[in-house]
Amino acid sequence: MTPESIPPICVWLKRDLRVADHPALAEGVARARGGAVFAVFLYEPEVLAQPERDASHAAFERECLIDLEAALRSLGIRLVTRRGEAVAMFEQLRRETGFQLLVAHEETGTGVTYARDRRVRRWAREAGVEFLELPQTGVVRRLRSRNGWNRLWEARMEASRAVVPRSAGRGGLPSIARLATVGLLDCRGLGLPADTKDRQRGGERAAGEVLDDFVSRRGRHYSGGISSPLSAATSCSRLSPYLAFGAVSMRTVWQASEARRREVQASLLTATSPRERADLKAWQRSLKAVQSRLHWHCHFMQKLEDEPAIELHNMLRAADGLREAEVCPERLAAWQVGRTGYPLVDACMRSLVATGWLTFRMRALVVSFASYSLWLHWRPTGLFLARQFLDFEPGIHWSQLQMQSGTTGINTLRIYNPTKQAVEQDPRGVFIRRWVPELAGVPPAYVHMPWTMPVDVQRASGCVIGSDYPPPIVDHALAVREAKRRLAVVRNDHAARSEARGVAERHGSRRDRRGAMQQDPVRRTLGSGGTEIRKRKAAAADDRQQWLPFHAPDVPTTPSPGTEGDAP
């Protein structure tokens, strides 16, 4: 066999749009042995038509592909794009190039991509093509039990990064050079409306810059700065869209944070000035907090990997029927456009639609408001949010939606009071006024509860309730009382409690060894201090921000990490 006649290797790029630390590309080049390697990205009609997709996703993806095409070229790998159904496209490419090995990453995606991957696997078997899928995060495929998962996650994060060498193979090069490509399609080319979001830029280079900036500068303010919408945009890492599209690997982010943590730790040993020590301590707290969240990323994705049905069905099936029949279109519409009459909820929704991002606590607030105050089912609200979140990641998204809606059976319920949150997180109404200009002239005393303004103040401030800005769509206190009553029916049901035990066994976080516990998001509740901390937390949640113990006390699990998702 001459080198030219050796079949090339095909690497299928999906949500791994980078070259650094890319196990599938590295494996493709390693396995080439004289054959060339080419990369394929598919514009699949069924994927593009998913109700979670937005033009902003397509535009961000294109920016990633622009970087990627150039980086691949410098590695001697051609990027070919095609538009069509995956199996049909791969069969066509196989005939054109004769490839016998297809390498991809293990995607934890939606039902559509899950079914598509199964079809590709079947096709590959029948066509005699080896289809190799490799992990790219801490998510473990075919996981038998959550016991020991933390250790697996850490081992993956601590492993060496997958370096992609330059492809020197020549086999199949002429056929690769002849391959037709549809290029890098923009929104118009994909038949989508224009992307109107004022959002983060895509690409591996941008991902690297955001990561560097975070670990060297912004990360100092992570702890304490991530809850308020005033500080969160700069205090948070802002890495989520890059992780979702694979423009940076989870391992790269983890290792960068770990390198910085070690550096800070070493500096603390020698630092003497109180100011410098305080600064380093702040860094230490922040890095610890962000590392927990990197862990949660995969912890939540693992739930969808283990049980794909949670994209569509309640994790606790005993919660079926709670909200399904009651989705009120007017309430849904008011929530979507930010006209509920609750200023912080409205400001968050409008800012999200405009920018594609919200910090965790504000995401939890808008979902809590939709699920408890408006009694909307998590699926329609979740689909709308998925379109708005530039970082839409199915495993995190649907797990969080269910968790914030009380349908998992294993999490402490957290019902946010929108007014209390507004007072705490935006005391002077700066964020509110920025996104709800109707309230710009409202005096500070009323900006969190504009419906309490006397009529003459309404007129003087240019904000008449009912014409310029809506009155509250529901009475939050009454609505929450009713929500609690309905949830109590499920909560007190014996069969539901027993089902919750199964959910905990399958999806609950574990604390199986000391090292793992240190990375365990619920580690602060461990040991002798755990009960005390839990008590203090419960006391801090006053009557207006309700906590409801959902499952029976004997359920053998700890609250899942997300319940403490915005703990500073």
Ligand SMILES: Cc1cc2nc3c(=O)[nH]c(=O)nc-3n(C[C@H](O)[C@H](O)[C@H](O)COP(=O)(O)OP(=O)(O)OC[C@H]3O[C@@H](n4cnc5c(N)ncnc54)[C@H](O)[C@@H]3O)c2cc1C
């Ligand atoms: C209802 C709801 C839906 C969500 N949907 C998504 C989603 O589709 N995609 C997504 O990436 N995140 C989602 N999150 C989690 C979280 O809000 C975002 O990851 C975070 O706000 C992204 O900003 P950041 O990158 O600056 O995060 P940082 O606070 O800087 O955190 C760093 C990284 O840790 C991970 N992370 C942070 N918080 C969480 C969390 N609570 N659960 C899991 N991983 C976390 C993310 O990968 C994030 O990029 C959702 C949260 C809620 C309440």
